[in-house]
Amino acid sequence: MYTNRYIFTYAAILVIVAAALLSLAAMLLKPFQERNLAIEKMRGILTSAQVTEANASNAIPLFNKYIVKELVLDPQGNILNTYTKSPKENAPAFKLNLEEELYNKSQKRPYKLPLYIAEKDGKTIYIIPMRGTGLWGPIWGNIALTSDFKRVIGVFFDDEEETPGLGGEIAKPKFQNEFIGKTIFDDNGNFTSIKVVKGGVIKLPEAQRIHGVDALSGATLTSNGVNDMLRNVLKSYLPYIKNHR
Amino acid sequence: MSTEKTEREAIFSPKNIKLLTGPLNLNNPITVQVLGICSALAVTVKMKPAIVMALALMVVTAFSNLLVSFLRNGIPARIRIIVQLVIVSVLVILVDQLLKAFVFDVSKQLSVYVGLIITNCIIMGRLEAFAMANKPWPSFLDGIGNGLGYGLLLIIVAFFRELLGSGTLFGFQVIPQSLYNAGYVNNGMMILPPMALITIGVIIWVQRNYNKALIEK
Numbered sequence: 513m514y515t516n517r518y519i520f521t522y523a524a525i526l527v528i529v530a531a532a533l534l535s536l537a538a539m540l541l542k543p544f545q546e547r548n549l550a551i552e553k554m555r556g557i558l559t560s561a562q563v564t565e566a567n568a569s570n571a572i573p574l575f576n577k578y579i580v581k582e583l584v585l586d587p588q589g590n591i592l593n594t595y596t597k598s599p600k601e602n603a604p605a606f607k608l609n610l611e612e613e614l615y616n617k618s619q620k621r622p623y624k625l626p627l628y629i630a631e632k633d634g635k636t637i638y639i640i641p642m643r644g645t646g647l648w649g650p651i652w653g654n655i656a657l658t659s660d661f662k663r664v665i666g667v668f669f670d671d672e673e674e675t676p677g678l679g680g681e682i683a684k685p686k687f688q689n690e691f692i693g694k695t696i697f698d699d700n701g702n703f704t705s706i707k708v709v710k711g712g713v714i715k716l717p718e719a720q721r722i723h724g725v726d727a728l729s730g731a732t733l734t735s736n737g738v739n740d741m742l743r744n745v746l747k748s749y750l751p752y753i754k755n756h757r
Numbered sequence: 758m759s760t761e762k763t764e765r766e767a768i769f770s771p772k773n774i775k776l777l778t779g780p781l782n783l784n785n786p787i788t789v790q791v792l793g794i795c796s797a798l799a800v801t802v803k804m805k806p807a808i809v810m811a812l813a814l815m816v817v818t819a820f821s822n823l824l825v826s827f828l829r830n831g832i833p834a835r836i837r838i839i840v841q842l843v844i845v846s847v848l849v850i851l852v853d854q855l856l857k858a859f860v861f862d863v864s865k866q867l868s869v870y871v872g873l874i875i876t877n878c879i880i881m882g883r884l885e886a887f888a889m890a891n892k893p894w895p896s897f898l899d900g901i902g903n904g905l906g907y908g909l910l911l912i913i914v915a916f917f918r919e920l921l922g923s924g925t926l927f928g929f930q931v932i933p934q935s936l937y938n939a940g941y942v943n944n945g946m947m948i949l950p951p952m953a954l955i956t957i958g959v960i961i962w963v964q965r966n967y968n969k970a971l972i973e974k
Contacts, residue, residue: 514833522833526840530847537854544858552861568862 550601560654560668561630561637562692576600581629584608587617589751592624610643611650617748625748630656637665640749644741647733649673651682651741657696661753664706667691669738679734690725696746698723701757703750705743708735768894776898780906782968787910788961789971792878797911798953799870804927806866807915808908813856813871815904817848818880822888822900829889841884842875849874879903914956922947 514522551568554575558566566574582603584593595603605626616623628639636659643652653669666689669682681687691706698704709716709724710732716724727735767773786792793814800810824844825832832840853871856864864871874880883903888896919925921944924932932941946952965971 514835519833519836522831523836523839526843530843533847534850537851541854541858545854545861548857548861552865 550606553606554601556652556668556670557628557630557639557641557654560656560666561632561639562656562666563632572599572601578630578632579628580631582606583627583629585625585627585749585752587623587625587748587751589749589753589755591752610641610652614643614745614748625752627749627752628654635659640745642741642745644737644744646671646674646682646737647679647731648675651734651737653741655691655742655746661757662695662697664691664694664696671734674734675731678728679731681728681731682734682738687725687728694725695722703747705739705746708738710735773895773898776895777902777905780899780902781909782906782964783970785906785910785964786879786882786903787907787957788964790879790882792882793907794954794957796870796873796877797907797914797957798950800867801911801915801918801953802922802948803866803919803925804912804915806863807911809856809860809863810867810870811904811908811911813852813867814874814877814879814907815901816852817845817874818883818904819897819900821845821848821880822883822896823893825884825888826891826893826896832889837889838881841881845880845884846875879907910957910960913960914953917956918947918953922952 548568551571554571555566555568558571558574558578561578563574563578576598579600580596582595582600582605583591584605586592593604595605597603600606605628608624608626610626613623613625626641628641630637630639637656638659638661639654639656641652641654643650645651649672651669651671651674653667655667656665657663658665669688671680671683674680674682694706696703696705704720704723707724708727710727712726713721713724780786784790787794787797796810796814800806821841821844825841828840849872852874853864856867856871883899887899891899916926919927920931924930924937924943932943944952
């Protein structure tokens with residue numbers, strides 16, 4: 513039999529050793545992990561701009577090649593910072609944490625927004641990063657728009673823990689390709705966003721079909737999350753878009 | 758299993774070899790001990806995550822067996838499950854952090870399942886049944902053996918699921934386009950967990966057909 517004192521000492525030492533080991537590992541591995549996240553972010557931005565060959569190993573050179581300008585905007589749509597130098601990943605816009613900025617916005621505190629401008633086949637592409645909430649956890653992505661901010665060139669979505677095969681399908685090209693060619697403004701220039709429509713776009717009146725995509729079956733709450741993310745984030749960029757359309 | 762012995766055993770004595778090879782067939786953790794089924798259903802859609810999951814699990818079982826076996830005489834019996842859990846969790850978090858740092862795309866695919874290694878019944882099962890009563894080296898081999906047995910089954914299941922469900926192996930197309938042109942379609946059912954369970958069931962059936970020793974009276 514062990515005494516209580518032995519048991520408590522044993523537990524205390526075990527826990528301290530475990531904590532020390534884990535902190536050490538976290539500190540040593542952090543630079544590598546952050547690197548991977550940055551590369552993943554670049555890949556997302558490139559994929560939304562239809563640079564579909566982007567993968568983990570070529571994301572950095574492709575990002576430097578296609579992205580020409582990175583802007584930091586304030587809530588009124590004024591440009592706070594313009595970055596055109598290389599490497600593009602050092603831009604203040606790229607380093608902004610969108611999750612924090614959107615949280616500041618929801619708390620009515622001052623916030624900043626990043627905007628990426630790419631040049632592909634002679635055309636200017638505006639890429640807006642997005643972040644929102646799915647069913648089980650965060651979802652995020654990017655939406656690439658034409659230079660008049662009306663038509664969608666492409667989107668990219670990813671998630672942490674949406675149900676594989678249902679909500680997780682938002683991260684698949686099949687769903688993302690539906691957004692290509694849709695518009696976020698109607699003919700009168702009013703903001704409409706893009707809706708994920710349960711039961712399919714075919715249910716909408718014909719004039720609105722250009723603002724909708726087919727929802728994923730069995731993934732209503734993730735689809736709602738995508739709707740909210742698109743509307744909330746695009747709305748934040750409206751002041752800038754109105755000035756530059 | 759006998760515990761402490763005074764004479765030294767050879768590192769790869771027949772008994773130790775058996776610890777390694779037993780779990781591959783007659784004592785397979787999935788088909789015979791029926792442990793770790795849940796993760797076997799989840800990560801076997803494609804070959805690559807299955808192999809990485811198997812390696813991760815093997816590292817965790819081997820080293821948790823080794824550590825617990827080293828500590829086995831000092832662990833107070835009343836808190837032994839807590840001690841085992843702490844050791845397993847530390848190892849799992851380390852594996853998760855390493856995956857995130859060096860094989861990010863795989864870590865993304867495995868996502869929550871790496872964390873779930875902590876609750877994988879194989880690990881706790883082997884700690885309680887073997888490592889608490891055996892010397893470090895045999896315990897380490899037992900961990901590796903069970904990891905291999907788990908991995909072998911994962912790979913077999915993933916092979917059939919990826920081949921029939923996606924027509925690929927390791928992401929490379931193996932079913933020729935001409936077959937698709939002739940009307941062949943991938944079986945979407947194979948991608949879903951129920952078919953993984955049925956595949957495992959078929960493997961258990963085949964295995965018992967060849968090993969009469971496994972059939973319960």
